Amino acid sequence: MALERTGYLDTATALANTAEPSDFSAFRALAASAADAFEVPEGYRAHVIAGYGDQFANEDGTLTYGFNNDYLAYFPLNGSQEGLLFINHEYPAPFFQHGVTNAANKTAAQVQLEQDSVGNSILHVKRDADGIWGVVSPSRYNRRITGNSPTLQFTGPLADNAAYPGIGETASGSLANCSGGITPWGTALSCEENYQDYPGLGWDQARTGTTDYVNGNGSTLTSPAKYGWVCEHDPYDPSFVGRKHTALGRFRHENTAFRAVADKPFVLYMGDDVNNGGVYKFVSDLRFRPGRREENLKILTSGKLYIAYWAPQSRRTFDAPGGNLTSPTGGTGYWREVTEAELVDTNARIAASVGSAEFQLHYATNRPEDVEVDEDGTVYIALTNNSTANDTHGSIRRLHEAGNDPTAVGQGAQFTWEDYAAGGPTGRPGTGEQGFSSPDNLTFDKAGNLWVVTDISSSVLNNPTNPNAYHRNNAVFMLPRSGPNAGVAFRFANMPLEAEATGPYFTPDEQTLFINVQHPGEETPNRGGVYGTVETYTSYWPKGNKTTGQNPSKPIPSLVAITKLPDVETDPDGDDTPPPSNVIPAPPTPPTPGNDGTPARLSFVSSGRQNLASLTGTGLDFKLRVDEPATLTVTLYGQLTTRKGRRGKPRQLARVTQRVNVSGEVTVRLRPSAALRVLLRRERAVPASLAVTATDAAGNKATRTKRLSFRRS
Structure with a gap:
């Protein structure tokens, strides 16, 4: 079932009304889709703002939007009508970028193209009089951070520390940028996740001129450990030198979520996005001082990192894939301190310290991707799935700190936890109420609804023999947490083929929801695709639709804006102007x-x-x-x-x-x-x-x- 408390759910309607409706909380839920299109409900408009390869400019010249956009955050310049989008670019796709998938056969220029496509984009965007968002170019704010530039500085206990010579003072650029977060002092945090994959891409010394990318696991103190950190950037200041904070540990960081109380230590929650990864929090040495930005910019440089210990056990386990639950759905726990020696390769070193069996029983979880903090201090964790625990559909767990004190740590300050919402088919008959699977990014709206995007692997999407076949393409869901439909997951948006939605983020007025569409058609090289022959690609999105054969073209990871249309006639003049489209690409115009x-x-x-x-x-x-x-x-x-x-x-x-x-x-x-x-x-x-x-x-x-x-x- 979608929730343990299903007896309280209204089964009569697919209209996602909540206790406090807003422009994005009252919609007609969509049916599951296996089509090569991005779809939102009628009454909403969706349009692409930017996609891989698009060019924009700043005062110094032309920049190129990166590949596989993931996390994004909106930083206002003029309220909700103009601002800066900070965007992660998680990983390259050699097949689509230059056609060479064998790392040994790549040239230095091809590796450079891949390096240029990861990192971050900072886009100056503005909404015009017709409600359409576009990139302001040129703009002094527009910027790119790539896989080898600019130089970022290390901070914290491991920076330039003789005991950890693989780190040093600086790193060239940033990579593996998955999710992230913001800070109350106006900076963006970008998380370097699957840094261990880059040696396999051929980013060796012969092609890059450095060994920094070669040994990504940090298994020895002398191994390069330049990547795998939380990076801090200031979107508002083009001269800001980005920083990698070693006090936050080195693991497959998915995201960050803060809890800030004036004149108290600052707390940052994080997940380690890997099967059997842990959930972490950082408690700063310095206190958060609202309005004192220069002081707050030092907060993440010193403090203590902790990992969650879960009792009676940490993992949600099943007797078979898609089978029966065999573990408790709630319990208690505490925060165990991470030592300095465990920071450089955090997951492996903690497991070695406590023992593998103990780590699996009390620390390991089912791929903790996004972590978000509700207004009341409750921590929500998206546990995506875990094949080693037979967890196909994942769940959303919530944690309540002891005494609602985020700084509470140690065995004497136990938190409580419960599995709040479980993935999997619900059996509900209403359109768009069949349930979600593999939750990834989370966000809240002002009405208190929980928004969830899913991350089912492209290799099993739409596979009729897989337990999540009911789900079809990845999607965006809204879960009301109050009102007659509390706990029901309503499908709000459908993704194109082999894509996932990432980084959902509302403007402050909640008139726009930004979404990144990542890796459409990514199974192409595994399913007979021929580089340069677009008809063989498994997705044509966003310029075409593989399902209908419309405009065969290369799939492009893209940034999408969704807006609610006004409740007025869309074509008052009665001419033949087409209404704004809720589908990308829009159906073809008749000849x-x-x-x-x-x-x-x-x-x-x-x-x-x-x-x-x-x-x-x-x-x-x-x-x-x-x-x-x-x-x-x-x-x-x-x-x-x-x-x-x-x-x-x-x-x-x-x-x-x-x-x-x-x-x-x-x-x-x-x-x-x-x-x-x-x-x-x-x-x-x-x-x-x-x-x-x-x-x-x-x-x-x-x-x-x-x-x-x-x-x-």
């Missing part, structure tokens, strides 16, 4: 009557400020989207007042022809002639229309029109 072949797909994105002052001044900007190279002819028509005071016939006010060499968005500016501007300045209002024709290389044409109305402001 224009009278033309042979398939025309370019053409749509309006925004229409600028529609007033006469702008039209008769510098002109008006119109933003359009076309899905292939084409020649655009954009014509603005208007009805001016005749001498008799009546509206005349539509006449051409301005026209521009513009060549678009790549698919995507394009902005065109229309400005009437000087003579027409004089006539327009006499008008109080002008009914108008915009006609756009896209002509592709084959001569196929697509035409769209949009009604407008210009008034004197």
